[in-house]
Amino acid sequence: MRYAFIINPAAGKGKAIRELGIELAEYCSEHKLEYSVQITTAQGDAQRFAREHAQKGDEVTVFLAGGEGTVFEALNGVMGYDNVTLAVIPIGSANDFLKFFPKEKKSAFRDINDQINGKPVKMDVIKAGEYYCLNGCSAGMDAIVAKYMDSFRRLPLINGSMAYNLAIVKCFLGKIGCRLSLVADGENLGDKDCLFAVVANGPAYGGGYLAAPNAVPFDGELNFTIVEKISKLKILRFIGKYKKGEVDNLSFVHKKTCQSFSVKSSIPVPINLDGEIFEATEMDFSIIKSGVKFLIPASVYKNLLIN
Helix, strand or coil: CEEEEEECCCHHHHCCHHHHHHHHHHHHHHCCCEEEEEECCCCCHHHHHHHHHHHCCCCEEEEEEECHHHHHHHHHHHCCCCCEEEEEEECCCCCHHHHHCCHHHHHHHHCHHHHHCCEEEEEEEEEECCEEECCEEEEEHHHHHHHHHHHHCCCCCCCHHHHHHHHHHHHHCCCCCEEEEEEECCEEEEEEEEEEEEEECCCEECCCEECCCCCCCCCCCEEEEEEECCCHHHHHHHHHHHHHCCCCCCCCEEEEEECEEEEEEEEEEEEEECCEEEEEEEEEEEEEEEEEEEEECHHHHCCCCCC
16 A cells, blocks of 8 residues: 655644654654655645546555645545545644544544554545535535635634634625525425525534534435525524534424535526635536545544444
8 A cells, every 4th residue: 555645734824734744754664654745835736646646556545634625626636546545634724524523533533543544435425516525515605604714714823613703704794695596306496595505425514514414424315405595683593503503493494315406596606615615607416425435544433333
């Protein structure tokens, strides 16, 4: 097995890269592992590096040391290559996909020994237009918030959750909601004035907001959440419950599982794909079952219920 480490030096405000580089070199040298380290310097580097490793054809585990953006790029670089296992070393501000796993096991993903001795699990992938996502996608207010969040989380002392909350405040001061035509598994759900619509493979996004608390990234299903447009006063009361995943009993929230989902708008709207923001008038989402191998640390895997 060959190991490739792709590090985003900007992730986590750059605090972890120096000690991580030393740790990787010492561990891999001590255990006589075949490894390489690459540092991203521009957008698209993680995708290019990951694809180059995949194209060599041998079994390789590609570690992504960064946040959602680094993982998004690498995933889009290796899709279709069965010889690749992706792994995440969380040094980003949120790393929301990892929130599927127990909180007490968070440190396991930062433990190189635990990771190297882990097991690959085939995870589902969301196909979103021409892109691929591991965690979740959204349209409407959430996508606008994600756009603002990216700028806030670059500020000193601002973590993922704080950045999301600040972005909500900024979004709250402007126009809220959009009109979307929605289709799930071929069923026309009609035109709705939405606060946002979310398609999820994992339970959390936005620094820990539980949009789909029951989502399991290897169950062969997508979870969607539609929140109809509500007043700004209601939003203030809603956000706290939404973060905890306690909104199932609200009449303006609709949840369901599906294999495919699509959104359409008469005007371009922001669409969030694993934290990356695009604008489009329509986008189709579908599930690719067992689409990518993902490394689970040994201490986490032994407690993970997999059929």
